[in-house]
Amino acid sequence: MSSRLFRWAVAAPLALALAAGLTGCGSSTPATSASTSSGGTAKTVTVFAAASLTGTFTELGKAFEAAHPGTTVRFNFGSSATLAQQITQAAPADVFAAASPATMKTVTDASLAGAPTTFVRNKLEIAVPADNAAKVDELKDLTDPKIKVALCAEQVPCGAAAVKALDAAGLKVTPVTLEQDVKATLTKVELGEVDAALVYKTDVIAAGDKVQGIPFPEADKAINDYPIAVLSNAPAGDLAKQFVDLVLSPQGKDVLTKAGFEAP
Amino acid sequence: MTASTTPTARGDVRRPERSGVSGRVPWVLVVPAVIGMAFLVLPLAGLLVRAPWSTLTQRLAEPQVLEALRLSLVTATAATAVCLLLGVPLAWLLARVAFPGRRLVRALVTVPLVLPPVVGGVALLLVLGRRGLIGQWLDSAFGVTLPFTTTGVVIAEAFVAMPFLVISVEGALRAADQRFEEAAATLGASRWTVFRRVTLPLIAPGVVAGAVLCWARALGEFGATITFAGNFPGRTQTMPLAVYLALETEPEAAIVLSLVLLAVSVIILACLRDRWVNSP
Numbered sequence: 001m002s003s004r005l006f007r008w009a010v011a012a013p014l015a016l017a018l019a020a021g022l023t024g025c026g027s028s029t030p031a032t033s034a035s036t037s038s039g040g041t042a043k044t045v046t047v048f049a050a051a052s053l054t055g056t057f058t059e060l061g062k063a064f065e066a067a068h069p070g071t072t073v074r075f076n077f078g079s080s081a082t083l084a085q086q087i088t089q090a091a092p093a094d095v096f097a098a099a100s101p102a103t104m105k106t107v108t109d110a111s112l113a114g115a116p117t118t119f120v121r122n123k124l125e126i127a128v129p130a131d132n133a134a135k136v137d138e139l140k141d142l143t144d145p146k147i148k149v150a151l152c153a154e155q156v157p158c159g160a161a162a163v164k165a166l167d168a169a170g171l172k173v174t175p176v177t178l179e180q181d182v183k184a185t186l187t188k189v190e191l192g193e194v195d196a197a198l199v200y201k202t203d204v205i206a207a208g209d210k211v212q213g214i215p216f217p218e219a220d221k222a223i224n225d226y227p228i229a230v231l232s233n234a235p236a237g238d239l240a241k242q243f244v245d246l247v248l249s250p251q252g253k254d255v256l257t258k259a260g261f262e263a264p
Numbered sequence: 265m266t267a268s269t270t271p272t273a274r275g276d277v278r279r280p281e282r283s284g285v286s287g288r289v290p291w292v293l294v295v296p297a298v299i300g301m302a303f304l305v306l307p308l309a310g311l312l313v314r315a316p317w318s319t320l321t322q323r324l325a326e327p328q329v330l331e332a333l334r335l336s337l338v339t340a341t342a343a344t345a346v347c348l349l350l351g352v353p354l355a356w357l358l359a360r361v362a363f364p365g366r367r368l369v370r371a372l373v374t375v376p377l378v379l380p381p382v383v384g385g386v387a388l389l390l391v392l393g394r395r396g397l398i399g400q401w402l403d404s405a406f407g408v409t410l411p412f413t414t415t416g417v418v419i420a421e422a423f424v425a426m427p428f429l430v431i432s433v434e435g436a437l438r439a440a441d442q443r444f445e446e447a448a449a450t451l452g453a454s455r456w457t458v459f460r461r462v463t464l465p466l467i468a469p470g471v472v473a474g475a476v477l478c479w480a481r482a483l484g485e486f487g488a489t490i491t492f493a494g495n496f497p498g499r500t501q502t503m504p505l506a507v508y509l510a511l512e513t514e515p516e517a518a519i520v521l522s523l524v525l526l527a528v529s530v531i532i533l534a535c536l537r538d539r540w541v542n543s544p
């Protein structure tokens with residue numbers, strides 16, 4: 001066996017790895033400039049939006065396409081924190097709609113978006129399975145150790161809101177699980193694996209008759225603001241602004257409030 | 265490094281050097297091999313480059329990290345034990361017993377390999393959950409509920425990892441020389457004795473390799489675990505779950521956690537490999 005060649009085969013990837021490591025830090029800028037080069041000719045608007053906006057934004061996207069023939073609205077729905085990270089890593093996007101000011105802040109802090117506008121607010125509700133077998137009817141019931149409760153993890157907006165609401169009520173709840181996002185939390189209720197969970201009112205409405213929502217007064221102390229902003233490097237430029245205008249218009253408000261969101 | 269010349273159970277002698285094929289190493293193989301290696305190694309280099317080295321020790325000292333690591337190691341090991349207990353007999357059945365529908369069973373057994381783990385987790389909930397097909401009965405008869413427990417983590421990990429063990433053990437069984445088993449049988453050994461005294465020692469390297477693969481898969485399991493067992497520190501929050509949640513708010517903490525998991529698994533796998541898997 002040619003040992004020289006073998007040694008080269010081992011050394012080359014290491015050298016590559018090192019080289020990539022050294023240049024890696026500075027390589028995020030070229031990607032953004034490349035995506036802006038298409039300028040105003042773009043006929044596609046790419047919208048990054050919080051998972052809780054899936055239903056309403058899809059509907060608004062269709063309305064936008066109808067009003068602007070020839071344009072397409074593409075969505076990337078996901079956890080706001082994940083989306084914010086993708087944007088700071090130069091994912092090509094035009095509009096960002098987040099489920100919390102904190103996640104929007106990571107994008108504006110990196111000077112990647114203009115001033116955000118709060119377009120809706122969302123409130124927590126207690127979600128229980130359709131039959132509500134554990135007979136939950138107020139927030140205090142969740143402290144009963146016999147009742148299995150799912151909450152969102154504190155790292156995601158719905159979890160942070162849950163902690164705030166429980167603190168405001170002076171209650172201590174020991175959940176069986178801290179879920180990674182609001183949809184996962186709701187799934188546990190839909191399948192009857194937990195007796196109750198704290199999720200957004202909009203998610204309760206979207207789940208239809210599979211779950212029941214119970215409003216509680218302390219939810220007012222933990223209201224989530226949803227900011228929206230056009231991104232600085234938006235490849236679609238003006239179209240992006242027009243999409244945001246649609247979201248803020250009376251038509252947009254109508255769609256959003258019907259889904260359970262509240263006006264800011 | 266000298267290769268051993270001890271006879272293996274298979275009866276053949278391991279050659280000291282693969283001197284049978286000589287000549288230049290063909291570029292057609294080397295170039296893609298190097299690209300392949302870089303492809304696998306570069307992301308790791310990325311983690312190392314972006315790691316917050318200055319605050320590393322401070323972050324590692326957090327009790328949650330150790331708790332998650334301990335839970336990960338315990339559950340992955342328990343899941344591997346479950347897989348060995350059930351997977352080796354299953355592989356034997358698939359390799360040695362001709363029964364109708366064997367091909368279908370083999371295909372079904374590998375389903376968890378192609379199933380997105382999150383779907384696997386939902387499937388487990390539908391069967392073993394509190395209102396699941398078997399779960400509701402477990403709950404009413406014994407008061408046992410599996411979701412959101414450490415046992416649930418082990419179940420989710422075993423579900424996802426078992427095919428890896430079954431496939432490698434079945435491969436080993438097919439490659440093993442069946443004449444040894446036949447000889448033992450003609451000498452009056454029962455099928456169970458043949459399995460225990462002849463087959464198992466014959467395929468031991470395959471079983472160990474499968475178990476290592478299975479353990480590694482269980483250690484990295486995320487989707488099925490978070491869906492079936494949920495996420496609660498100390499009870500069901502394994503390292504991959506902790507990494508995912510840390511990523512939501514503190515990417516740097518996530519990198520540290522990933523490095524810990526990586527370092528621990530590489531060390532364990534390297535030790536196991538030297539000790540158990542005789543590789544030249």
